[in-house]
Amino acid sequence: MATLFISDLHLDPERPRITELFVQFLRGEARGADALYILGDLFEAWVGDDDPSEVGTTVAREIRALVESGVPVFFMHGNRDFLLGTDYARQAGMTLLPDPAVVMLHGRPVLLSHGDQLCTDDLAYQQFRRQVRDPRWQAQFLSQPLPARLAFARQAREASARHQSGLKDEGTMESITDVAPATVADTLHRYGIGTLVHGHTHRPAVHAIELDGLPGERIVLGDWYEQGSVLRVCEQGHALQALPLA
Numbered sequence: 001m002a003t004l005f006i007s008d009l010h011l012d013p014e015r016p017r018i019t020e021l022f023v024q025f026l027r028g029e030a031r032g033a034d035a036l037y038i039l040g041d042l043f044e045a046w047v048g049d050d051d052p053s054e055v056g057t058t059v060a061r062e063i064r065a066l067v068e069s070g071v072p073v074f075f076m077h078g079n080r081d082f083l084l085g086t087d088y089a090r091q092a093g094m095t096l097l098p099d100p101a102v103v104m105l106h107g108r109p110v111l112l113s114h115g116d117q118l119c120t121d122d123l124a125y126q127q128f129r130r131q132v133r134d135p136r137w138q139a140q141f142l143s144q145p146l147p148a149r150l151a152f153a154r155q156a157r158e159a160s161a162r163h164q165s166g167l168k169d170e171g172t173m174e175s176i177t178d179v180a181p182a183t184v185a186d187t188l189h190r191y192g193i194g195t196l197v198h199g200h201t202h203r204p205a206v207h208a209i210e211l212d213g214l215p216g217e218r219i220v221l222g223d224w225y226e227q228g229s230v231l232r233v234c235e236q237g238h239a240l241q242a243l244p245l246a
Contacts, residue, residue: 007199040078
């Protein structure tokens with residue numbers, strides 16, 4: 001049996017095949033897992049637990065079925081679904097995790113993060129992140145009517161696309177939107193842990209790192225745009241693999 005890690009599914013009504021792939025994953029491989037960890041950006045956008053999205057309803061039903069089968073599911077907020085609240089988590093049967101979070105895997109501590117707070121070279125994004133993670137901002141935003149929140153989400157995605165396009169034009173896209181190595185090292189030092197698992201950057205890979213002369217690892221989960229991506233961790237080791245669309 002393995003512990004499974006996924007992130008950056010960006011589920012959206014406009015991409016039904018990815019939702020279908022996720023449902024197949026929940027009904028199939030995930031049923032035999034020790035646990036499933038979703039490290040953020042499960043949804044393309046989330047403007048509040050009162051959004052009657054068909055995708056959200058389907059996902060909650062399927063995750064709860066997995067939990068009721070005996071597989072615990074843990075969820076960490078991403079930069080697209082940071083407003084996912086306790087009501088939806090309860091509906092889906094998921095346990096909410098802070099970011100970062102420490103878990104024990106086969107007797108070894110591992111640090112989990114969505115990953116966006118590690119991209120400290122992207123100053124404009126970090127400023128935006130501080131604003132929208134402020135509880136006062138969130139309370140004010142959630143008090144607005146649903147259509148206004150949905151309109152804001154569309155505008156935010158458009159602004160993000162323009163920001164990414166501007167970075168490409170400057171030739172700084174690859175470095176600024178990736179995690180900062182110094183921030184990764186500082187974070188691992190702070191927790192005294194040598195292994196980090198995160199998503200967000202859409203650059204799936206297993207990186208060997210060194211901390212105080214000791215070997216470590218940074219495992220980056222892939223996105224679910226053209227295919228799925230899952231990290232399987234068991235007592236014998238780990239494997240980061242793609243899940244092809246049918």
